[in-house]
Amino acid sequence: MNHDCAAASPSNAGGPARLTVLVGPTAVGKGTIVAELRRRHPDLFVSISATTRAPRSTETDGVHYHFVSPEAFDELVAQDQMLEWATVHGTHRYGTPRGPVEAQLASGRPALLEIDLDGARQVRRSMPQAQMVFVAPPSWEELVARLEGRGTEDSRERERRLATARVELDAAAEFDHIITNDTVARATDELESLMGLTG
Numbered sequence: 185m186n187h188d189c190a191a192a193s194p195s196n197a198g199g200p201a202r203l204t205v206l207v208g209p210t211a212v213g214k215g216t217i218v219a220e221l222r223r224r225h226p227d228l229f230v231s232i233s234a235t236t237r238a239p240r241s242t243e244t245d246g247v248h249y250h251f252v253s254p255e256a257f258d259e260l261v262a263q264d265q266m267l268e269w270a271t272v273h274g275t276h277r278y279g280t281p282r283g284p285v286e287a288q289l290a291s292g293r294p295a296l297l298e299i300d301l302d303g304a305r306q307v308r309r310s311m312p313q314a315q316m317v318f319v320a321p322p323s324w325e326e327l328v329a330r331l332e333g334r335g336t337e338d339s340r341e342r343e344r345r346l347a348t349a350r351v352e353l354d355a356a357a358e359f360d361h362i363i364t365n366d367t368v369a370r371a372t373d374e375l376e377s378l379m380g381l382t383g
């Protein structure tokens with residue numbers, strides 16, 4: 185585990201890592217950090233996942249996710265078009281379309297995945313050169329407040345997500361780096377540095 189974002193790790197010892205995998209508990213702010221990183225680097229490649237969950241009112245198909253039916257998701261898996269996939273929070277399936285990520289890496293440019301713990305472990309097995317980054321909350325109480333404050337899940341779904349969050353927080357030591365999302369600007373600075381996007 186490495187809390188120093190400037191230090192080399194086995195995954196980036198030869199230069200900036202090209203594939204970065206971002207994981208963290210629900211509502212820790214992964215999406216917010218990625219949005220800030222994209223604001224700073226509009227050309228950055230961020231994988232668009234496929235999911236069987238329904239879109240939120242703020243989400244657009246093909247932008248935030250590819251929203252697909254369970255049958256279409258089955259088909260993508262059967263055709264080996266998923267780099268990884270998982271059932272997240274015990275409810276819906278989410279997966280990373282393989283083609284766009286492989287094309288991006290083949291071009292030598294960095295790529296970012298924002299996925300769950302199960303998916304990250306799959307990527308670590310298939311692409312051990314990937315840089316694994318965990319986003320942690322300043323405290324458990326702050327995590328709960330962010331989830332409630334977002335207001336996108338009912339209390340039952342929030343409980344499910346918080347149960348998953350405990351498992352994910354227990355796995356933080358598996359990661360190459362841990363970023364604490366105290367402020368979005370500072371956490372984004374760290375991710376930017378880990379991805380070699382500064383200077």
Ligand SMILES: Nc1ncnc2c1ncn2[C@@H]1O[C@H](COP(=O)(O)OP(=O)(O)OP(=O)(O)O)[C@@H](O)[C@H]1O
Nearest residue numbers: 209210211212213214215216330334365366367368
């Ligand atoms: N550093 C921060 N300080 C305070 N609030 C924050 C911070 N980062 C994010 N938030 C807020 O926390 C809430 C959850 O953020 P976000 O949706 O980005 O989390 P997430 O990790 O992508 O969640 P999920 O995995 O459930 O999709 C949002 O309302 C966001 O505005």
Ligand SMILES: Nc1nc2c(ncn2[C@@H]2O[C@H](COP(=O)(O)O)[C@@H](O)[C@H]2O)c(=O)[nH]1
Nearest residue numbers: 233234269270272278279280298299300303
């Ligand atoms: N294994 C994967 N997990 C993914 C992927 N895309 C998103 N996720 C994770 O799902 C949860 C819930 O997301 P939400 O949008 O419903 O709040 C979150 O932790 C994501 O990291 C994926 O392609 N594969």
